[in-house]
Amino acid sequence: MKSLRNKTDKVIQLPEPASDGGMSVEAALAKRESVRHFTSVPLTLSLLSQILWAAQGITRNWGGRTAPSAGALYPLELYLALLDGFFHYIPRNHQLMHISESNFIEDLAAVALGQQCIRESSAVVVIAAVYKRIEQKYGRRGERYVKVEAGHAAQNILLQAVSQGIGAVPVGAFYEDVRMVLSLPSDHEPLYLIPLGHTRK
Numbered sequence: 202m203k204s205l206r207n208k209t210d211k212v213i214q215l216p217e218p219a220s221d222g223g224m225s226v227e228a229a230l231a232k233r234e235s236v237r238h239f240t241s242v243p244l245t246l247s248l249l250s251q252i253l254w255a256a257q258g259i260t261r262n263w264g265g266r267t268a269p270s271a272g273a274l275y276p277l278e279l280y281l282a283l284l285d286g287f288f289h290y291i292p293r294n295h296q297l298m299h300i301s302e303s304n305f306i307e308d309l310a311a312v313a314l315g316q317q318c319i320r321e322s323s324a325v326v327v328i329a330a331v332y333k334r335i336e337q338k339y340g341r342r343g344e345r346y347v348k349v350e351a352g353h354a355a356q357n358i359l360l361q362a363v364s365q366g367i368g369a370v371p372v373g374a375f376y377e378d379v380r381m382v383l384s385l386p387s388d389h390e391p392l393y394l395i396p397l398g399h400t401r402k
């Protein structure tokens with residue numbers, strides 16, 4: 202894969218995601234399992250594009266996305282930690298905003314109880330919640346909605362990974378320090394880490 206770090210501009214246009222092809226939902230459901238061992242071969246930009254689109258891509262003219270959202274308020278933000286940098290996904294234009302040239306994967310593994318599945322992965326999707334977007338309308342109920350929505354987005358990633366022939370595992374065992382490691386805004390709370398990669402048998 203062309204190194205993302207060599208891009209001079211801060212915004213990377215992702216390749217157009219496919220909206221057909223791949224395998225049936227039934228086949229993906231039947232094949233899905235947590236994969237925790239990966240080769241060191243990085244994922245292509247096309248694969249990453251497909252994974253991010255599956256989680257939060259825009260599929261409707263009015264802004265509707267691949268995953269449902271209570272009140273269509275979209276309180277999730279996706280970040281992507283790669284071997285050659287750290288990125289923020291912008292659903293509106295299906296772009297990645299380049300935030301840092303640092304490889305945070307080892308640091309993420311450290312604050313996730315040293316989990317080897319993160320250490321071995323070449324890409325980690327971080328699903329973060331911005332509660333204030335939804336609590337204005339739903340009050341305390343909003344927190345529950347955000348967490349349910351993160352599950353929708355995560356499952357989309359897991360099924361899309363199966364369909365693309367790559368491995369993934371949802372990781373919830375990590376400390377609050379994830380936010381600090383990634384220098385996320387104070388109102389972005391990491392909810393889920395999803396390390397991905399080519400499966401090592």
Ligand SMILES: Cc1cc2nc3c(=O)[nH]c(=O)nc-3n(C[C@H](O)[C@H](O)[C@H](O)COP(=O)(O)O)c2cc1C
Pocket residue numbers: 233234235236237316318370371372373374375
């Ligand atoms: C909320 C949640 C948190 C999880 N956290 C971790 C984790 O931190 N590390 C890990 O290796 N697997 C984690 N898993 C994956 C489960 O261990 C896995 O789904 C379970 O063992 C069933 O296996 P399967 O996914 O292959 O069906 C998590 C799953 C869920 C739903």
